[in-house]
Amino acid sequence: MSSKMQGYLFVLISMCIWGGFTIFSRLSAKWHIAAWDLTALRFALAFCILMPILIYKKDMAFLWKKESVILALIGGVAYCVTSYTAFTYAPAAHAAIFLNGCIPLCTALAAYFLFRQPFDRHTWLSLIIMMVSIAIMSYLLSQQSAHPFGLGDGLFFLSAIWWGVFTVLLRQSSLTAWQAMCSVAIWSALIYIPIYLLFLPKHLDQAAWSHIVIQSLFHGVLVVIVATLTYVEAIKRLGAFKTGSIVTLAPFIAAIIAVPLLHEPLSLAIVCGLIGIGIGALQPWRWFLYNKKTYS
Template sequence: MSPRSQGYLYILITMCIWGGFTITSRLNALWHISPYDITALRFALAFCILMPILIYKKDTAFLWKKEPFILAMIGGVIYCLTSYSAFHYVPAAHAAIFLNGCIPLCTAVAAFVLFKQPFDKHTWISLIIMLSAIALMSYLMYQATGVAFGFGDLLFFLSAIWWGIFTVLLKNWKLSAWHSMAGVAIWSAIIYVPIYILFIPKHLSDASVVHLTIQTIFHGIFVVMVATLAYVEAIKRLGAFKTGSIVTLAPFIAAIIAVPMLGEPLSPAIICGLIGMGIGALQPWRWLGHKDPLQTHLDQQKEKMSKS
């Protein structure tokens, strides 16, 4: 397979798991599984699997670099706590709009803030579409309920910011997929699990053992390991923008599936938000022949440094 084809295969794998993430994270709220509990369980399981492998392979030196630790704090602990918490306040469709719909935009902003990568005309068009969709959606929601946005929507948007920063740093630091995934999982467990054990109230008895087992395996193995590996490999082959945009489809599809599966509402306001944010996030007009602007900018920076 060509690198391009490999990239799309990795995107497909990521989409399946991210779509499942949206559904299962909402089920956490319905199954009375605390966001603090599932965050601890997912990283504890990943740690128990990955750490022995790294020790056996004598491949632990990379853990002492700053990059895996920073990625773990941003794309691991903080992202999980905010995103899991948000699902306890709002339906799955809100995640598609305020989390996954905003990830490409937050990625572009992070690239500008961290690496001075300016917005191109496509990003501005996307921004206008997204803001228009959010404005219309908020108006319709306010007319129907008297409330435009909720606390869960804010948490989702914060999660999009964390993931945008995480994506840009991944692209810049060029860690291998294995080191990226293992570093995030292990450092997240090392930092968060002791804090959870010592200071955070547990609600494990509120959920059934079967539900806890299902969620721990899915989030600890498929989300932490498989999806992270596939996502990083896709970024390496297709770029941060195209990868972040296409995988956005999965949560939008999951939001539609959640309507009959979880009995969640789909109001005109939510439909408006899904369509507008979907178009703005995917930016279908620039898929063909697109070269990742962040990668171009980083290559130019390295070329200047090599000449100097």
């Protein structure tokens, strides 16, 4: 298999897992697994897998860097708690818009405010398209309901902010992909699990054991470990722009799948939001520029 084909295989794996994140997170609410519990399951299993590997390899020095702890607090604990909680109050289609769709917007803003990185013309165009799409969707939703937005939407957007800040800090850090993944998983477990055991409510007794095992394996292994590594390998073979563009499709596909699978409605307002945010996030005009440069 050629390097390019390997890249497409890796990006397909990443896309399936990231799309499944939306579906499985929404399912956790239906399976009576609270956000506090799901976050604990995710970090506990990842810790149990990764920590013995680091001990065996005697490669733990990077864990004591300040940036490892900061990345874990933002991209691990804060992101997971807010995003998992949001799925309790909002459908999967809202996550595609206010979480995954807004991540490029929040990342660009975080880069500007934290490191004064200016917007290029593609970013400006994306931001304008996204804001117009959200404005149109807000108007359509206001015609359908007196309360078009809820707590879940706000938490999704807060999660996008967390992930945007995390992404920018990760780019500026000296950590490799493996070190960053291990740092987030291990420090998140060390920080969150004691707080969860001592102070937070637990509802795992209300969920079926099969559901707990499924959620633990998916979030603790596939999301934390596999998706991170396949995404990095895809970037090496296909480049950041092409990989990011393809993977961005995953949450929007998940929103469509959620209609028959989770019996969630897909209104005209949500469809408009999905299309607008999708165009802004994917930046399809750059594909033409990319292909033109490739074949010129």
